[in-house]
Amino acid sequence: MRIFTFSGINGGFVGQNDGVELKYLARDFTTALSNLPLTYKGKDNEDHFRSSINWTTLLSQVGLATVLDGSPVLNEEADRLSQVIGPKLVSKQPTDPVEPILILAHSQGTNVATFTLLWLLNNNPEFFKKRSVRCLFLDPKVGPNNVEEVFNRTGDLDLPFLFLQSEKDLLSRQGVLGTRFISQFHLGNHLFVSGLGHSDIVHWELLKDPKLRWLTRDGYHNKYLRDVQKERVRISKERSRPGWTTSDSLRLERYMKKYPMNQESLIPGLLSFAKGSLLKRFSS
Numbered sequence: 001m002r003i004f005t006f007s008g009i010n011g012g013f014v015g016q017n018d019g020v021e022l023k024y025l026a027r028d029f030t031t032a033l034s035n036l037p038l039t040y041k042g043k044d045n046e047d048h049f050r051s052s053i054n055w056t057t058l059l060s061q062v063g064l065a066t067v068l069d070g071s072p073v074l075n076e077e078a079d080r081l082s083q084v085i086g087p088k089l090v091s092k093q094p095t096d097p098v099e100p101i102l103i104l105a106h107s108q109g110t111n112v113a114t115f116t117l118l119w120l121l122n123n124n125p126e127f128f129k130k131r132s133v134r135c136l137f138l139d140p141k142v143g144p145n146n147v148e149e150v151f152n153r154t155g156d157l158d159l160p161f162l163f164l165q166s167e168k169d170l171l172s173r174q175g176v177l178g179t180r181f182i183s184q185f186h187l188g189n190h191l192f193v194s195g196l197g198h199s200d201i202v203h204w205e206l207l208k209d210p211k212l213r214w215l216t217r218d219g220y221h222n223k224y225l226r227d228v229q230k231e232r233v234r235i236s237k238e239r240s241r242p243g244w245t246t247s248d249s250l251r252l253e254r255y256m257k258k259y260p261m262n263q264e265s266l267i268p269g270l271l272s273f274a275k276g277s278l279l280k281r282f283s284s
Contacts, residue, residue, distance in 0.1 A: 001039070001100045002099065003038065003047065003104060004092075005019065006106070007023075007048070007106055007107070008107020008109040008110070008139075019048055019050055021202045022048075024204070025203070025204055026040050027042065028204035029102070052077065074111055075115070077108070078114065078115040078142075079115050082112065086119035089120065090120070097129070101131060103135045104138070105136070106137075110141055111140075114147055117135075118146070132160070134162075136164070137164070138201045139165060140185075141181075147185055147187075162191070162269075163181065163188055164190075164201055164266075165180055167195060182221075183221075183225075189273075189282065189283050189284045192220040193213075194256075204267075207270065208265050214264075214266060216284045227259070228255070231252060231255045232252055235251055
């Protein structure tokens with residue numbers, strides 16, 4: 001198996017994210033799957049690819065956070081990079097046509113990876129013909145319509161997706177305080193991870209926590225969101241006058257923290273996905 005990583009947004013106002021945390025995560029995968037032949041060097045522009053987006057760029061896009069096609073500025077970068085990365089992946093693909101590929105992408109890296117997949121589908125569909133290309137997307141920053149296009153184009157190809165959405169991802173989909181990707185895109189397997197934030201979701205030790213609380217997409221959409229809204233309404237009705245206070249927010253937050261969820265390390269699910277067969281309890 002060959003691993004490619006796509007890192008995302010820099011948490012500062014200048015410069016770019018070097019993706020070192022995502023590289024560490026990829027190496028944790030290679031350690032945990034040491035019984036399998038795995039190739040990953042973590043070398044920039046060979047098997048690791050960066051985004052140059054930072055907070056300065058992102059904050060300029062706040063008003064576009066809910067556009068289903070994604071932010072024009074973020075998409076421009078993803079499209080531009082895909083035309084460089086696509087040919088690079090073709091040249092770096094395993095010589096064995098059935099050897100699988102694992103793509104680990106975080107933040108804006110998921111957008112770049114999506115555009116790269118579309119470039120490959122358009123320009124080198126043989127890349128997917130016999131092999132499985134497994135995509136693990138962490139806190140996706142990509143327009144749902146673009147991912148849906150990948151789903152629609154792949155047909156019978158072996159191109160599974162697993163999306164992880166952290167609870168405290170203030171960046172949400174492609175902007176600050178925007179709509180979470182898990183709420184916009186209902187295809188593929190999704191895991192909503194309670195208690196973690198945008199920078200946490202790439203850390204193996206945090207994902208390994210046996211007390212980690214999480215929900216599948218179905219549990220998140222069909223029960224959690226509904227129950228949280230009911231609790232919000234209940235709290236509002238208890239007040240003698242309209243409005244929402246800090247105290248109300250704290251009460252709702254306590255309710256959310258105590259909400260019953262699956263409590264287990266995500267590592268068994270992530271490893272099973274990497275090996276090509278996601279365990280049923282992690283499936284949406």
